[in-house]
Amino acid sequence: MSDRGLQTMFEFDPAAGSLKWSDDEAAARIFGVAREDVAATGNAFSARIEGREDETRIAAFAGERTSYACEYQLKRDGGDGHWVEERGGWIGAGASRRLISVIRSIETRKRRDEQLSWLAVNDELTGHLNRSHLKKALDAKIASMISSGTAGAYLMAGIDDLGAVNSDFGFEAADKVIAEVGARLASILGPDDRIGRVAGTKFGVIIAETDPDRLRQICVRLLNVVRESVIETKGGVIAASICLGAVSLPQQADNSNAAMTRAEAALDAAKRIGKSSWSAFTDKTDVVSMRRRNTHMSDVILTGLNERRVRLAFQPIVSDLDETPKKFECLIRMRGDDGQNIPAPEFIPAAERLGLVHLLDRRVLELALNTLAVNPNIHLNVNISMETVKDFVWAEGYIALLRANQEFTRRITVELTETQVIDSIDASIEFVSEIKRLGCSFGIDDFGAGYTSFRNLKAMDIDILKIDGSFVTGVSSSRENQLFVRTLLDLARNFGMQTVAEWVDNEADAMLLKGLGVDYLQGFLIGKPETNPDWLPDGAPNEAPQRAERRQS
Incomplete structure (x- = not known):
């Protein structure tokens, strides 16, 4: 049974230190115990609180505050914690003075908040960092490399032919391939390396420390770990592979924007070689080809605007x-x-890159x-x-x-x-x-x-x-x-x-x-x-x- 909306009220007698519950059944469910085991004293209740008890609550029970409100976790018999909100205040005077409080389950809300907090940083499908937080991690790592004089790399991995998987096996199978490829890439990374999903079919990988020779070995290992065995899905088995683009840090990129842009250019070069290939970014090859592509697309966009073809x-x-x-x-x-129509994915990213968007x-x-x-x-x-x-x-x-x-x-x-x-x-x-x-x-x-x-x-x-x-x-x-x-x-x-x-x-x-x-x-x-x-x-x-x-x- 769901605990959403579950709440009850208690009355605390300071002279006897005892608690009286308005709904014993609700209290039992909140505490996760049998009705006869519900806390009957203030001390027994406090003993159920996980961690340090809120100071305003302690002061209120001691009669030093007229009202209070707090959130905390209760320790249940099964060992699990349960989040509750407690609000109360004193009524009456003299011997009849009582602390009246309401305790309400907020476990569902806390779980949802925790999920959303996690999802603010991580990609839901793979569990890896999302693009914005990988970008932050990349900037931090580059700054660290510059200050310490070390060298590393940023890699962009693109899954080969995932569109065909979508078409032949369905979205669910494609999602399984994305998640499994991400897991396989992560499985061979070091403790200081980071991985994130930067686009639907692409992962970014930060290699904390490497040199050109070791970078080649890392890329080969990443290519092999993806294709070493098939991926089983409900639609059938799929042989997946990736292409990789690599950028040396901080030598070839001293910020995340440059690293991501150049790694993507290197990935494009790898894809032109063929499936399961990798390419390192070089000024002599990729910059020239990227400049040519930019010049061409700039002409296409400006001409399209001038001739009212948008x-x-x-x-x-x-x-x-x-x-x-x-x-x-x-x-x-x-x-x-x-x-002929030009697909938006062909000209929108170029327009953003060229400052024409x-x-x-x-x-x-x-x-x-x-x-x-x-x-x-x-x-x-x-x-x-x-x-x-x-x-x-x-x-x-x-x-x-x-x-x-x-x-x-x-x-x-x-x-x-x-x-x-x-x-x-x-x-x-x-x-x-x-x-x-x-x-x-x-x-x-x-x-x-x-x-x-x-x-x-x-x-x-x-x-x-x-x-x-x-x-x-x-x-x-x-x-x-x-x-x-x-x-x-x-x-x-x-x-x-x-x-x-x-x-x-x-x-x-x-x-x-x-x-x-x-x-x-x-x-x-x-x-x-x-x-x-x-x-x-x-x-x-x-x-x-x-x-x-x-x-x-």
């Missing part, structure tokens, strides 16, 4: 399956000069505002990058565009991903405050992937939490995902936020999510992103309607 695809968001959509997320699309953010907002101007009954969600948010000039330009179109701002929700928010919380808070002052709503996308603290959630005044799709896909058949979604929904309700479940692709998941209390649904079941939906057959207007009208006249 477009919006609209994906519906609904509160019920039979509802006519009025809310849509704006997803960026770009056509190449050959007329603020131009894409502004163009998306312009197209969204133009769409709102010709469709008075819809609400649009637009994404913005952290690069725009944390740069004062770019952020101010974005806000100025909203200010100039304030008649539409109440129909706009601006979204940031949770992992971005965690990396630059102060800039996020300031930006959110400004856009909300103009009437916009604010949402956190991919919520659950980074685990923002309670303090940050409260400080940012969030309206919408979009639950990360990895917890939504297959939720109707995954008890773990159901429990996690419930936790996130409880969190959202406590902060007065609405919720959106992404990646909803079947009716069973949709019905369960609505039953759990999700406010909105988004995914292929509801509708795929469309650049020319029925309600906007010509797509998002390239220019604001009023501007176009002035030109025609």
